[in-house]
Amino acid sequence: MNGGSARIICISSGKGGVGKTSLSVNLAAALARKGRKVLLIDGDLGLANVDVLLGLTVSRTLRRTIEEGLDPAALLVEVFPELQVLPASSGVPEMASLSAQEQAVLGAALEPLLDRFDFVLVDTAAGLGESVLWFNDWARENIVIVSPDPTSLTDAYALIKVLRGRYAKERFHLLINNAKTRREADETFATMRSVLTRFLKIEPHRLGEVPQDAAVARAVRLQKPFLLAEPECRAGKAVAAIAAGLLGGS
Ligand SMILES: Nc1ncnc2c1ncn2[C@@H]1O[C@H](COP(=O)(O)OP(=O)(O)OP(=O)(O)O)[C@@H](O)[C@H]1O
Numbered sequence: 001m002n003g004g005s006a007r008i009i010c011i012s013s014g015k016g017g018v019g020k021t022s023l024s025v026n027l028a029a030a031l032a033r034k035g036r037k038v039l040l041i042d043g044d045l046g047l048a049n050v051d052v053l054l055g056l057t058v059s060r061t062l063r064r065t066i067e068e069g070l071d072p073a074a075l076l077v078e079v080f081p082e083l084q085v086l087p088a089s090s091g092v093p094e095m096a097s098l099s100a101q102e103q104a105v106l107g108a109a110l111e112p113l114l115d116r117f118d119f120v121l122v123d124t125a126a127g128l129g130e131s132v133l134w135f136n137d138w139a140r141e142n143i144v145i146v147s148p149d150p151t152s153l154t155d156a157y158a159l160i161k162v163l164r165g166r167y168a169k170e171r172f173h174l175l176i177n178n179a180k181t182r183r184e185a186d187e188t189f190a191t192m193r194s195v196l197t198r199f200l201k202i203e204p205h206r207l208g209e210v211p212q213d214a215a216v217a218r219a220v221r222l223q224k225p226f227l228l229a230e231p232e233c234r235a236g237k238a239v240a241a242i243a244a245g246l247l248g249g250s
Pocket residue numbers: 013015016017018019020021022023044049124125126177178179210211212213214216217220235
């Protein structure tokens with residue numbers, strides 16, 4: 001936990017490839033377009049992707065903060081004035097599992113940055129590794145992305161169970177991604193809600209849904225947020241609505 005004023009929101013899914021990076025980048029862009037100062041942290045410390053999806057050129061990464069104590073303010077990459085990115089390294093597997101000491105170094109180093117932003121979003125790695133768990137604990141709000149794929153549901157459930165058991169976290173925003181129809185999104189949320197209330201006594205908050213949309217993959221190839229590349233696409237409108245919902249709840 002930290003004492004800064006920014007809303008710190010961690011984005012995870014358990015399962016890989018569910019859309020964490022795509023939605024983190026676009027949610028950050030949506031909040032920034034609404035005039036909020038946003039810091040997007042690439043918390044996928046071993047297989048960074050945020051820089052790729054935004055087409056950024058990165059020379060120094062969070063690895064320098066974790067290993068050498070470099071001030072993260074020196075690592076910030078500006079996408080546009082309201083949106084700054086803290087990049088991570090790719091191909092550095094040892095970064096994915098932060099030791100308790102590295103967690104303490106990172107937490108202390110990030111603290112002074114927080115006052116400069118309204119929102120701090122963290123895109124995390126797949127799985128339940130130490131860095132994923134630590135970023136989820138560090139954040140004040142937790143978004144769990146689920147897709148209609150049954151393995152996404154079981155992995156999201158496993159993540160929430162661990163976060164509840166380890167850190168007593170009980171409040172989770174569920175974001176349904178990649179459903180083909182509204183009905184499929186509704187069923188996905190209903191299934192998640194049913195197991196969470198039954199087995200963990202957790203009542204999840206439905207943050208919203210982003211439909212399956214070919215514009216998402218097109219934007220990845222352009223290395224631009226779909227929200228900016230194709231503002232009228234269904235996924236873009238959905239993310240804008242989710243950002244509005246987050247602002248309404250602040
Ligand atoms: N709503 C969507 N509609 C269509 N394709 C999508 C959607 N969301 C994500 N995808 C596609 O799914 C793939 C994985 O997305 P992304 O990299 O954001 O997932 P991830 O959860 O960050 O993956 P990892 O666990 O590897 O970090 C990408 O090719 C992306 O284009």
